[in-house]
Amino acid sequence: MPQALTYPGVYIEEISSGVRPITGVSTSITAFIGATLRGPIDTPVRVQNFAEFERNFGGLWRNSPLTYAVNQFFQHGGSDALIVRVSNVPGTGKATVGTEGLNLEAASPGTWGNLLRVRVDHATNPELATAEQLFNLTVRDMGTGTTERFLNVSVLLAHRRFIGKVLEEESKLVRLADPIPATRPNSTGEDGAGRDPLTVTPGSVPFNADGSDGDTIGDEQVSSGAGLQANKRGLWALEKADLFNLLCIPPFSFDEDIGVPTRVEAAKYCRDRRALYIVDPLRVWDEPADLRAETNGLDSEEWGLGRSENAALYWPMLRIPDSLQQGRLADFAPCGAVAGVMARTDSQRGVWKAPAGIEATLDGVPELKIKLTDGENGQLNPLGVNCLRAFPEIGRVVWGARTLRGADSLASEWKYVSVRRLALFIEESLFRGTQWVVFEPNDEPLWSQIRLNIGSFMHTLFRQGAFQGKSTREAYYVKCNSETTTQNDINLGIVNIEVGFLPLKPAEFVVIRIQQMTGDIPT
Structure with missing residues (x-):
């Protein structure tokens, strides 16, 4: 009823229908955790194509299987990824430079910062009241050609264009380092006037070669290190992300699998976050019998993951041309490609369609590490192993749709990937869509x-x-x-x-x- 009826006449009142539409959440946002060339540490960054990944994280890197997995994800139909960079760099690992009292450091650890060059000039706006306090800063990444220029900035903390804050908010290349000079820095490279100050040596100052990529990452940086969960680092950096549906943790290097602690924690975390963990096989699995072996098979201590309904295992490895090795074939973990197939299937058919079959093609994969027969596939499928197969005319495809809980002997209601993912989709959608009830x-x-x-x-x-x-x-x-x-x-x-x-x-x-x-x- 209207609040006050004061005059004779007609009063109009709108009444709510009580309908609060529930919107289904995304189903194929894929989180990747591992090492990259550059980028923020322990911070999930959303990228929607490989070009964006290259800008933020440096693209393919021979020391990082993750970079190849992300590339395969987008090649197979993925469109939404969260990248969490972890690092094993001693100290800061950031390249530094000091020019005329102005100290700068690369925005993130890595040898990429060694290729930065910087220039200071005083061609500021003379109409500004504080023109004598201002300077311009230009930075170029000689590795990628990216150039950033910041005009009319100041080293005074109280100034509205304080260089430290400007770089923090606008630059992807550099940050201000202590100590901060009391007065503006002098111009650099004046003898290079009239020439490109960032491609001619006298026109700019190079960064010191003190950036470091660090050692190969391990379980300690991803899942088992002290304080990772409390400080939201490693795997738990995803606490800073609102939603993800698939999790990929590729091998730490091309010679080293991820360890038992990471596999176990990843499966637990996916259960808590209503996501699916796409598990890569061990490198020593060269034939079907290896997956049943007592020493390193699916029930061995070396595997350690057990039977989680929020995890799915795909085998064997992919053999794909490596663009950084003159196109020679190399073995790659399948998690990125499989995640891309899932994303493509979700888009074309829905999350309830099993991401397998003749439509689930592995594009750009000329070979599999092992070519399985129907009989060998028949040995592994009842164990809950999703096989990747090669068929005449069809090509390489995903030929399995079971969770690790999908072994016949377990008789689980969460036997199939599509059923589990549909349930997770409904749970997450209803969780978010019923908050108004509280x-x-x-x-x-x-x-x-x-x-x-x-x-x-x-x-x-x-x-x-x-x-x-x-x-x-x-x-x-x-x-x-x-x-x-x-x-x-x-x-x-x-x-x-x-x-x-x-x-x-x-x-x-x-x-x-x-x-x-x-x-x-x-x-």
């Missing part, structure tokens, strides 16, 4: 709104073909009433919502029965 009056009007909104969301999925069943009654249900929420629950401030759905299962085994017909026999 602190609402806990009674039938609220329950009916909940049923309406969640039911609408589930009906949309049903119409898109996400569930089994010819009718909504067969496909899903939503319960929120006095049966699910008792008076005692109400007294405790609890509302219980029950949602059930009948998922689609992939047609893993196709059986065709053929019978020979006989002609009529005269009697």
Whole structure:
């Protein structure tokens, strides 16, 4: 009712319908954790193509399998990645320079900073009141050709164009380092006037060659180091990200697998964050028997991961031309390519479609490390191992869709990747889409709104073909009433919502029965 009825007439009031649409979350944001050439440490950065990855993290690097995995992700259809760079650099590992009292350091650790050059000039705006305090700073990355120029900046802390703050907010190349000079720095390279100050040696000052890439990263930098979780570093740097759906942790180097602590923590963390961990195989697995071996097989201490419903293993390794090695074939972990296939399948068919089959092609993969036969595939599939296969005419494809919980002997309801990912998608979408319920009056009007909104969301999925069943009654249900929420629950401030759905299962085994017909026999 309107707040005040003061005059005779017609009053118009808008009434809420109670509909709060639930939007489905993204399904294929893929987090990558590992070493890169450059970029912020322990900070998730979102990139949406490989060119953006090159700008932020330096592109392909022979010492980093992660960089190849990201490239394969985008090549296979991925479009959204979170990159977490971890490093094993002693000290800061940043290249530094001092010019006329102005001390600068590279924005991130790595030898890439050794190629930076800097120039200071005083061609500032003379109309500014503080012109005598200002200077211009130009920085060029000689490795990539990227140039940054900052005009009318000052070394005075109180100035609105304080160089430290400007570089922190606008530069991807350098940062101000202590000590900060009390007065503006002198111009550099005056004898190079009229020439490009950043390509002629007298026109600019090179950074010192004190940047370092550090040693090869290990479990200590990703999962097992002291204080990583508390300080949101390594794997737990993803706490700074709002959402991710797939996790890839490629081998630490081309000679070293990730360790048991990282595999275990990654699977646990994916369970907490409603994500799927795409697990790479061990390098010593050269034949199917190796996966069943007591020393390093799926049930060995060297593997250590166990059977997680939030993890899926793909085998064997991919053999792909290495552009940094004159196109020679090299072995690569499959996680990036498989994540790209999942993203492509989600986009074309939906998260409920198993990311496997003749459509799940591994583009740009001329060979697999091992060519499996049907018999060998038949040995591994019941163990929950997703095989990568090569078929005539079709090419290389993903030929398995099971979680690690998908071994036949476990008889798990989370046997299939598509079923598990659909459940995670629904859970995350409902978690975010029902936040408005908190602190609402806990009674039938609220329950009916909940049923309406969640039911609408589930009906949309049903119409898109996400569930089994010819009718909504067969496909899903939503319960929120006095049966699910008792008076005692109400007294405790609890509302219980029950949602059930009948998922689609992939047609893993196709059986065709053929019978020979006989002609009529005269009697």
